[in-house]
Amino acid sequence: MPGILAVLEQRNGTIKRVSHEVLAAARSLADDLGGEVHGLLIGPQGLTNAGLGESGADKVLACFSADLELYQADRYALITAEQATAGGYSAVVLGATAFGKDLGPRIAARLGCPLASDVTSITGGEGIVVTRPVYSGKATYKLKITTEPSVISIRPNAFAPVAASRSGSMEEISAGDSAKTSSARTVKVKEPEHAALDVAEASAVVSGGRGMKEPEHFRLIEDLAGALGAAVGASRAVVDAGWRPHSEQVGQTGKTVSPNLYVAVGISGAIQHLAGMRTAKVVVAINKDPDAPIFKVADYGIVGDLFEIVPKLTDEIRKVREG
Amino acid sequence: MKIAVCIKRVPDSETRIKIGADGKSIDESGVKFVLNPFDEYAVEEALKLKEQAGGEVVAVCLGTDASQETIRTALAMGADRGVLLKSDSISVDPLVTSRALAAELEQGSYDLVLFGKLAIDDYGQAVGTMVAELLGLPSVSAVTRLEITDKSATAEREIEGAVEVVEFTLPAVITAEKGLNEPRYPALRGIMLAKKKPLDIKDVEMGESGVDVLGLSLPAERKAGRIVGEGPDAVPALVDALQNEAKVL
Numbered sequence: 403m404p405g406i407l408a409v410l411e412q413r414n415g416t417i418k419r420v421s422h423e424v425l426a427a428a429r430s431l432a433d434d435l436g437g438e439v440h441g442l443l444i445g446p447q448g449l450t451n452a453g454l455g456e457s458g459a460d461k462v463l464a465c466f467s468a469d470l471e472l473y474q475a476d477r478y479a480l481i482t483a484e485q486a487t488a489g490g491y492s493a494v495v496l497g498a499t500a501f502g503k504d505l506g507p508r509i510a511a512r513l514g515c516p517l518a519s520d521v522t523s524i525t526g527g528e529g530i531v532v533t534r535p536v537y538s539g540k541a542t543y544k545l546k547i548t549t550e551p552s553v554i555s556i557r558p559n560a561f562a563p564v565a566a567s568r569s570g571s572m573e574e575i576s577a578g579d580s581a582k583t584s585s586a587r588t589v590k591v592k593e594p595e596h597a598a599l600d601v602a603e604a605s606a607v608v609s610g611g612r613g614m615k616e617p618e619h620f621r622l623i624e625d626l627a628g629a630l631g632a633a634v635g636a637s638r639a640v641v642d643a644g645w646r647p648h649s650e651q652v653g654q655t656g657k658t659v660s661p662n663l664y665v666a667v668g669i670s671g672a673i674q675h676l677a678g679m680r681t682a683k684v685v686v687a688i689n690k691d692p693d694a695p696i697f698k699v700a701d702y703g704i705v706g707d708l709f710e711i712v713p714k715l716t717d718e719i720r721k722v723r724e725g
Numbered sequence: 726m727k728i729a730v731c732i733k734r735v736p737d738s739e740t741r742i743k744i745g746a747d748g749k750s751i752d753e754s755g756v757k758f759v760l761n762p763f764d765e766y767a768v769e770e771a772l773k774l775k776e777q778a779g780g781e782v783v784a785v786c787l788g789t790d791a792s793q794e795t796i797r798t799a800l801a802m803g804a805d806r807g808v809l810l811k812s813d814s815i816s817v818d819p820l821v822t823s824r825a826l827a828a829e830l831e832q833g834s835y836d837l838v839l840f841g842k843l844a845i846d847d848y849g850q851a852v853g854t855m856v857a858e859l860l861g862l863p864s865v866s867a868v869t870r871l872e873i874t875d876k877s878a879t880a881e882r883e884i885e886g887a888v889e890v891v892e893f894t895l896p897a898v899i900t901a902e903k904g905l906n907e908p909r910y911p912a913l914r915g916i917m918l919a920k921k922k923p924l925d926i927k928d929v930e931m932g933e934s935g936v937d938v939l940g941l942s943l944p945a946e947r948k949a950g951r952i953v954g955e956g957p958d959a960v961p962a963l964v965d966a967l968q969n970e971a972k973v974l
């Protein structure tokens with residue numbers, strides 16, 4: 403009986419949280435469409451299936467090898483497409499992360515099937531129906547997938563992991579024929595000297611904009627982020643000015659974030675910025691201009707000079723968090 | 726070096742979206758269309774490579790007749806010629822678009838095919854990588870840095886909190902991320918020249934889509950929040966709200 407193939411993601415030998423979200427989405431599809439959920443885990447030796455049954459995997463297909471530690475696009479695509487075909491799954495689900503946004507189209511092209519990327523809801527009642535934001539979150543498509551199989555990538559933080567007690571037993575699978583892959587090889591991953599939380603993955607984000615006036619003043623943002631356990635984000639204006647790296651940019655030409663808490667400091671709230679953070683659960687804005695558009699999307703706002711407000715906010719939050 | 730750049734005509738990033746009468750697409754009246762911002766990075770990279778190594782840059786666009794204007798923008802930036810794959814509509818299934826583009830690109834024996842990372846209308850982030858797979862070419866997506874020496878190349882792509890370094894050989898496919906370069910603005914002279922550059926128009930048959938649009942809707946508006954106060958004195962009220970009302974601390 404067909405089921406759902408849930409492609410899991412690991413980094414440095416640790417299974418990422420989004421993998422549990424992928425299992426949750428796969429589980430709900432399998433409950434609607436019938437069949438089992440099979441996790442597919444590709445990575446280095448030493449990985450285990452710990453926690454995967456509890457998140458809904460009936461089985462974990464494991465392909466562990468030293469040369470699969472880093473994401474090797476071609477080989478991962480080959481292995482996944484082979485498994486998808488052999489297992490006759492009705493859908494392949496993966497996370498819309500840097501990994502899944504690269505791997506998803508490869509699998510769909512190899513299977514010759516439709517792809518729905520970055521979906522925020524999914525049902526399998528009468529065929530698979532998904533919703534996905536388009537026009538940078540300014541509209542939402544409701545789409546029905548009319549053929550089988552299909553590839554679906556889910557937006558991180560849109561599906562909550564579930565507690566399901568399934569066996570999640572491991573089954574080793576073949577690493578595919580590496581002679582069939584292209585010339586591309588991931589040779590290394592450059593980790594930054596000071597490992598920082600990524601805006602796309604953090605549960606809280608503090609972003610600074612042109613109102614910070616000078617790059618040095620981002621210390622204030624970093625301190626507030628530190629107090630909240632948040633990642634540092636930025637508007638495009640300060641990225642283009644060279645104050646902050648592109649990896650921190652939130653918005654239409656940056657990252658889309660859906661944290662529990664988003665704090666915008668000295669950011670006006672241009673439509674392209676809002677595109678990247680409108681799905682945050684709680685938005686706080688600090689801006690001296692009471693008419694700044696950011697206040698239209700903020701749950702809580704303080705009007706005033708950020709240089710007076712932010713240090714005090716950092717202190718107060720430290721007090722609360724340190725109990 | 727023979728380079729193709731795939732470009733798309735999309736609503737300007739400032740556009741306020743209105744839903745069309747069919748409830749399945751946007752109301753295009755009054756909408757300004759532009760060259761997809763990520764495709765500007767792709768065009769720029771192609772032009773830089775041509776300036777270094779010589780060759781030809783071909784802009785390829787699948788779309789309606791109106792996309793000629795988008796191609797002219799790429800020509801004004803410096804591309805040598807354009808190809809419009811003319812179709813009345815664009816599928817929501819990226820495989821359909823990818824197959825049509827791949828069929829055209831296959832015939833061009835390009836050394837490099839460049840795409841934008843993402844089209845800001847459909848937000849698919851799929852077409853470039855799919856085309857690479859269909860053509861059986863090595864590809865790297867969301868590239869922020871590209872170096873090519875003869876036929877060997879190294880690309881960097883941003884992943885969460887780090888950068889992947891990928892080596893490959895040409896011919897290959899790249900999708901361009903913001904940060905790869907600073908796109909040039911078309912100069913007046915470029916705009917004049919573009920009018921005379923060749924633009925081939927070919928009718929294409931689009932394949933069957935595996936996706937049906939049930940509807941397009943506006944997302945729920947964020948409900949208006951409140952200003953908790955002015956200046957640093959408002960901080961305790963904010964912290965209290967975050968802790969006890971929103972429960973996010």
Ligand SMILES: Cc1cc2nc3c(=O)[nH]c(=O)nc-3n(C[C@H](O)[C@H](O)[C@H](O)COP(=O)(O)OP(=O)(O)OC[C@H]3O[C@@H](n4cnc5c(N)ncnc54)[C@H](O)[C@@H]3O)c2cc1C
Nearest residue numbers: 611612613637638639653654655656668669670675690708
């Ligand atoms: C194609 C395209 C794509 C784009 N993509 C993005 C994107 O991905 N992300 C993005 O962010 N932008 C994007 N933009 C740019 C966007 O249009 C805005 O220009 C940008 O977001 C403005 O950044 P900002 O809010 O930091 O600066 P500004 O708009 O200059 O706002 C600064 C704010 O700081 C406030 N301020 C100043 N001093 C103080 C103080 N002392 N205390 C408190 N507040 C103060 C001001 O009142 C003002 O509201 C894009 C634009 C285009 C055309």
Ligand SMILES: Nc1ncnc2c1ncn2[C@@H]1O[C@H](COP(=O)(O)O)[C@@H](O)[C@H]1O
Nearest residue numbers: 731732787840841843844849850851852
């Ligand atoms: N209709 C099209 N014509 C030409 N290129 C396209 C078209 N659609 C998408 N592309 C290219 O594929 C990239 C990714 O698009 P998408 O997968 O739709 O987000 C775009 O940045 C373009 O470079």
